[in-house]
Amino acid sequence: NRVDLTFDTSGNRSPAELIDEVESARRQEVPRFAAEIDEMSNATTGVLETVLRDPGHTYLPCQSAPFPLTLVPIVETGGHTTLEVYADPASVDADTARRFGQWVARVVNGLRDPSPRRRGVFGEAVAPLGAGVRAPVSGGRIEHLVARHAHERPDAVAVTHGRRTLTYGALDEQSIWAARGLHDRGVGPGDRVGICLDRSVDLVVMMLAVLRSGAAFVPMDVRHPPDRLVYTARDADVRLVVTELEIGGGWDGVPVVTPAELSVSASVPGDVDWAVGGDGAPAYVVYTSGSTGRPKGVVIPHRAVPALMASTATEFAPTPGDTWSMFHSPAFDFSVWEIWGALSSGGRLVIVPYWISRSPVEFHTVLADEHVTVLSQTPSAFVHLAAADRDLEPLSALRLVVFGGETLDPRVVLPWLDRYPESRCRLVNMFGTTETTVHVTAHTVTRRDGLTGTPTVGDPLPGWEVVVADENGHPLPPGVAGEIYVGGAGVALGYLHRPGLTAGRFVAAPGGARWYRTGDRGRIRDDGRLEHLGRLDSQVQIRGFRVELGEVRSVLLDDPVVAAAAVVPSGRPEDPAGIAIDAYVVAAGSATETETETVAAIRERVARFLPEHMVPRTITVVDALPLTLNGKLDVTRLPAPVPRSVSHTAVEPQDGPLAEVGTAQTLTDIWESVLGVPVSLDDNLFELGGNSLCAIKADGMMRRLGLPALPMRELYRHPSIRGICGTLARLYPPRPDT
Structure with a gap:
């Protein structure tokens, strides 16, 4: 039986007084267990008295260590006490045993201190990783990074998108004209401007133009649901939105302008005063998933981006001869590293169209044709690229692959290292968060890491600091897991319009600095490097995006037909591409539809508010949510998720040569394997729980079975087995007999 008693150990009280207090509490609070406690207490009190009251007696409790780690206090003549540590x-x-003993001794000495003081996370006990390592000379504003190259190398290509290219000189000039157009519409320092453009040259021009105007840009993904886009624009209180996207119902009164309209209507650029503020001003606001049910904006200052680039300049040695790929959504902060990493170093940025980013084979072709040297990937995407690479010609120009956005299991890189030796292509695993400007640490991944599977994310970048602390904010020694705190050059200004949340997550440190509580779990290894061990809260990582399960649940509960809801992650950690969300709902008493109709209606509404990666893979209707004795959700008692009901229509024969190889049946087998549910001829594969990563898996299986390539755009236009067969028949018609 366990009884928790709390005692005040502060003040200058003798060990005898503490022992008396323990005995008194025992007698008063736990009389039911008096007999059992008497026996234990007599033994425990005897040990304490021997160690603390009788310096002349040596206590030897055992001849050999009975536990994996055994501590034996030894009191020598004269009162000096030593602590012997026995380890299996x-x-x-x-x-580890030695360090543990040292910390126990420190705790005991702290109890004996007549004037103890509380030590927070920034006390002297544990120095943060990276402390004392000065940041490289950096600072300034982001647009200055580009202007320097526009002045020195105006004819060098800055951005490539398909057949369209833009030199540094042209990029600089076009951004100035667009900035003048923004100025004419009242945009100035302190404002925010929404940018909702597809991946393109115009996207980069507009980002640079907003920065030149003195405002901060708010990137939005054109493929996010309209309701989410409108919410973001309103929550960020943007002055206007630069977009070509037409939304039914409009942008809720927010002014909208296209890139062409900005440039055409701009007055003479020379009339503008470009003294727009210092490097501490906000540069951009990225929205991330929020536990309250709505996304929250993270405000990043200008100085953080040049600091990030300066901190990696020596380690990664970027040059004007490098070609970087922009693979990620502009609403995902990994793109900050891709865009400004290329342009700050004078390199060339190759923009990868969305549909090509969804097809590993097509993406591989772009990497080869454009001679990309620096590639950034989430582990989820890299797994599929590496699988496609095995059947294609090696990428001869690639020298650096940077992982970020989610936890990397280093075992997945072993096949890649067989084709690309470490001396030819360097793999770097980086840990970071949106609130700390993309990256915090860096670790070169080796074959040894792949064989051991160690989740190391390395040392802090110069100018960044890391400490691991317990739930009270106290520093933890190496080897002990706790929450990761990050300080230094990349810490954000806070959450936009969220002072309470900002105060709770951005904590003060001595000297006026601010540290960010990441909510990530980690520990410091013996060699001083950081290990990332997952999350401490309900956040999950899906395709590099950090998703608050509370936001998904909140959207479900907003539906009038849902009385209660629970959201749980599914998939295996070692397969980041397979991580998804399963939802369980209790239908409201007013619901009159069948269960199938209810699920379909809920899914349709959820898709109007959440981006694709946050839409639950399955929605299961239950009579009630199982609870623990404490009234919390009992995840272990949730039933197996129920996929969308399907009609088991027999696969029909197809016209043309595809029927000869049983393409329809083969495709059915592939998608049933990927989705794990029965698939009929006309089922919408995305309504069965499919997503872009499922499509990538299916595409890889099709290629290995010798089927023709299926453009990803066509799959989204015709997302059924019948639709795929029709597309293949149209793209690959039978050859005429000769």
Whole structure:
């Protein structure tokens, strides 16, 4: 039986007084267990008295260590006390045992201190990783990084998108004209401007133009649901939105302008005063998933981006001869590293169209044709690219692959290292968050890492600092897991319009600095490097995006037909591409539809508010949510998720040569394997729980079975087995007999 008693150990009280207090509490609070406690208490009190009251007696509790780690206090003549540590070498190594003993001694000495003081996370006990490592000379505003190259190398190509290219000189000039157009519409320092453009040259021009105007840009993904886009624009209180996207119902009163309209209507650029503020001003606001049910904006200052680029300049040695790919959504902060990493170093940025980014084979072709040297990937995307690479010609120009956005299992890189030796292509695993400007640490991934599977994310970048703390904010020694705190050059200004949330997550440190509580779990290794061990809260990582399960649940509960809801992650951690969300709902008493109709209606509404990666893979209707004795959700008692009901229509024969190889049946087998549910001829594969990563998996299986390539855009236009067969028949018509 366990009884928790709390005692005040502060003040200058003797060990005898503490022992008396323990005995008194025992007698008063736990009389039911008096007999059992008497026996234990007598033994425990005897040990304490021996160690603390009788310096002349040596206490030897055992001849050999009975536990993996055993501590024995020894009181020598004269009162000096030592702590002997016995460790089972099979369980605890000698260095860990030694450090543990030192920390126990420190705690005991702290109790004996007559004037103890509380030490927070920034006390002297544990120095943060990276402390004392000065940041490289950096600072300034982001647009200055580009202007320097426009002045020195105006004819060098800055951005490539398909057949369209833009030199540094042209990029600089076009951004100035667009900035003048923004100025004419009242945009100035302190404002925010929404940018909702597809991946394009115009996207980069507009980002640079907003920065030149003194405002901060708010990037939005054109493929997010309209309701989410409108919410973001209103929550960010943007002055206007630069977009070519037409939304039914409009942007809720927010002014809208196209890139062409900005440039055509702009007055003479020379009339503008470009003294737009210092490097501490906001540069951009990226919206991330929020636990309250709505996304929250993270405000990043200008100085953080040049600091990030300066901190990696020596390590990664970017040059004007490098070609970087922009693979990620502009609403995902990994793109900050891709865009400004290329342009700050004078390199060339190759913009990868969305549909090509969804097809590993087509993406591989772009990497080869454009001679990309620096590639950034989430582990989810890299797994599929590496699989496609095995059947294609090696990428001869690639020298650096940067992983970020989600946890990397280093075992997945082993096949890649077979084709690309470490001396030819360097793999770097980086940990970071949106609130700390993309990246915080860096670790070169080796074959040894792949064989051991160690989740190391390395050392802090110069100018960044990391500490691991317990739930009270106290620093933890190496080897002990806790929450990761990040300080230094990349810490955000806070959450937009969220002072309470900002105060709770951005904490003060001595000297006026601010540190960010990441909510990530980690520990410091013996060699001083950081290990990332997942999340401490309900956040999950899906395709590089951090998703608050609370936001998904909140959207479900907003539906009038849902009385209660629970959201849980599914998939295996070692397969980041397979991580998804399963939802369970209790239908409201007013619901009159069948269960199938209810699920379809709920899914349709959810898709109007959440981006694709946040839409639950399955929605299961239950009579009630199982609860623990404490009234919390009992995840272990949730039933297996129920996929969307399907009609088991027999696969019909197809016209043309595709029927000869049983294409329809083969495709059915492939998609049933990917989705794990029965698939009929006319089922919408995305309504069965499919997503872009499922499509990539299916595409890879099709190629291995010798089927023709299926453009990803066509799959989204015709997302059924019948539709795929029709598309293949249209794209690959039978050859005429000769």
